[in-house]
Amino acid sequence: MTAIPGPTESASLQTARWLARPIRFLEDNRRRYGDAFTVMFKGFKTPLVIVSHPSVLRALYGERGHRMPPGRQVTLKPLVGARSLLLLEGSEHLSRRKVMLPPFRGDRMRAYEPIMRDASARALDAWPVGRAFAVHPSMQSITLDVILQAVFGVSDETRRARLHQLLGDLLAATTSMSLQVQVLFGRMAPLEALQVQAGEIDALLLEEIAARRSSPGEDICSLLVQARFEDGTAMSDGEIRDQLMTLLMAGHETTATGLAWTLDLLVRHPDVLERARGGDETYLKAVVSESLRLRPVVPLAGRRLTVPLEVDGLSLPVGTDVTPAMWLTHTRPEEYPEPYAFRPERFLESPPSTYTWIPFGGGVRRCIGAPFAELEMRVVLGEVLERFDLRPAGRGAEGIARRNVTFSPRHGTRIVATPR
Numbered sequence: 001m002t003a004i005p006g007p008t009e010s011a012s013l014q015t016a017r018w019l020a021r022p023i024r025f026l027e028d029n030r031r032r033y034g035d036a037f038t039v040m041f042k043g044f045k046t047p048l049v050i051v052s053h054p055s056v057l058r059a060l061y062g063e064r065g066h067r068m069p070p071g072r073q074v075t076l077k078p079l080v081g082a083r084s085l086l087l088l089e090g091s092e093h094l095s096r097r098k099v100m101l102p103p104f105r106g107d108r109m110r111a112y113e114p115i116m117r118d119a120s121a122r123a124l125d126a127w128p129v130g131r132a133f134a135v136h137p138s139m140q141s142i143t144l145d146v147i148l149q150a151v152f153g154v155s156d157e158t159r160r161a162r163l164h165q166l167l168g169d170l171l172a173a174t175t176s177m178s179l180q181v182q183v184l185f186g187r188m189a190p191l192e193a194l195q196v197q198a199g200e201i202d203a204l205l206l207e208e209i210a211a212r213r214s215s216p217g218e219d220i221c222s223l224l225v226q227a228r229f230e231d232g233t234a235m236s237d238g239e240i241r242d243q244l245m246t247l248l249m250a251g252h253e254t255t256a257t258g259l260a261w262t263l264d265l266l267v268r269h270p271d272v273l274e275r276a277r278g279g280d281e282t283y284l285k286a287v288v289s290e291s292l293r294l295r296p297v298v299p300l301a302g303r304r305l306t307v308p309l310e311v312d313g314l315s316l317p318v319g320t321d322v323t324p325a326m327w328l329t330h331t332r333p334e335e336y337p338e339p340y341a342f343r344p345e346r347f348l349e350s351p352p353s354t355y356t357w358i359p360f361g362g363g364v365r366r367c368i369g370a371p372f373a374e375l376e377m378r379v380v381l382g383e384v385l386e387r388f389d390l391r392p393a394g395r396g397a398e399g400i401a402r403r404n405v406t407f408s409p410r411h412g413t414r415i416v417a418t419p420r
């Protein structure tokens with residue numbers, strides 16, 4: 001087995017470059033070392049092989065037995081709990097995935113459209129008119145509201161407002177740059193402080209779960225309450241709480257960021273914006289696919305190999321940490337001519353394909369919320385475009401900043417909106 005080349009500077013320097021300029025870091029390495037290269041991040045005991053060729057992705061994601069990458073447990077467990085779908089492995093993971101996938105099936109999602117529309121309308125009512133503002137926080141507010149209603153099933157407005165505030169604070173704290181850096185460099189105290197803050201949230205969530213048990217609705221929580229594992233047992237309240245926090249952590253910031261990026265791209269491409277406004281759902285779908293290609297929200301979704309990976313001249317032993325880099329896969333000119341151009345038309349003829357378009361990862365850990373996120377993005381964008389004319393607040397395109405596990409618009413996508 002031959003070693004995969006990569007940058008030779010210290011782990012601290014590589015980590016600093018990754019945190020400060022992630023795209024430049026990825027592209028420099030691709031230029032120098034090719035489609036696969038090895039990096040070393042501080043805080044990780046083993047190197048990480050970054051891959052991007054579709055055939056390597058097929059081989060990696062096609063194998064169900066690989067484990068999750070290291071680090072996830074440390075950063076997520078205090079917030080989502082040990083039984084979280086994001087943290088389980090092997091048969092425990094698969095049995096949860098089996099009961100959690102059906103509630104997110106594409107054909108069920110339409111039931112949530114009115115919730116998505118109302119949440120958008122409430123947030124858009126508060127937009128400042130005719131002056132520059134950052135749109136990302138407004139998108140966060142919408143996606144949090146939607147999760148509280150469609151996923152948690154909280155219908156009482158006072159309780160929803162309280163949870164909105166508590167969870168909003170918690171989420172803001174977890175995505176702060178200072179927290180990420182402290183955790184990366186081995187300081188756990190901030191995470192423990194967050195756990196204490198989560199006490200009131202837990203109590204409220206357990207009350208909501210009890211309410212769904214006595215009177216179930218259409219929401220995801222109600223479906224989880226009624227779901228049964230293969231042996232006929234149900235999830236405990238504690239586990240449902242863990243899965244709700246998981247869905248929140250996995251689905252809130254990601255969708256809000258996807259929306260902010262799409263708006264950033266749209267305001268800089270007035271022709272696309274105009275066509276998207278036409279009400280053609282297929283085109284809006286293509287806009288969302290193209291945004292997630294050109295601005296992948298989650299940069300990496302890796303595995304630790306449990307069987308060797310032998311493909312395309314690569315030969316990686318058991319135990320290697322391997323991750324696709326979405327950005328690199330999505331900017332391959334072989335699959336995407338003029339890869340840096342924003343052209344939704346490329347998805348009109350043929351929808352995205354499994355191993356060249358990976359904003360939601362792949363294989364047995366692929367995002368279960370993808371149909372939910374894609375519908376929510378279409379609905380929110382539809383509402384925004386119907387109500388406002390939009391223009392960018394500045395000339396330069398948004399830079400990419402890393403926020404926790406996401407690539408996020410550095411300045412929150414500053415736009416100017418005027419009612420139509």
Ligand code: HEM
Binds near residue numbers: 151251361364
């Ligand atoms: C644009 C929005 C979103 C993006 C870009 C995104 C992306 C991802 C990615 C990359 C993964 C990891 C896949 C892997 O390891 O291969 C993932 C997993 C997951 N996502 Fe999403 N996601 C989004 C929205 C959502 C939403 C709305 C929900 C639920 C409400 C959700 C729930 C989950 C869950 C539960 C997992 C873990 C799946 C597992 O480990 O089996 N996501 N997502």
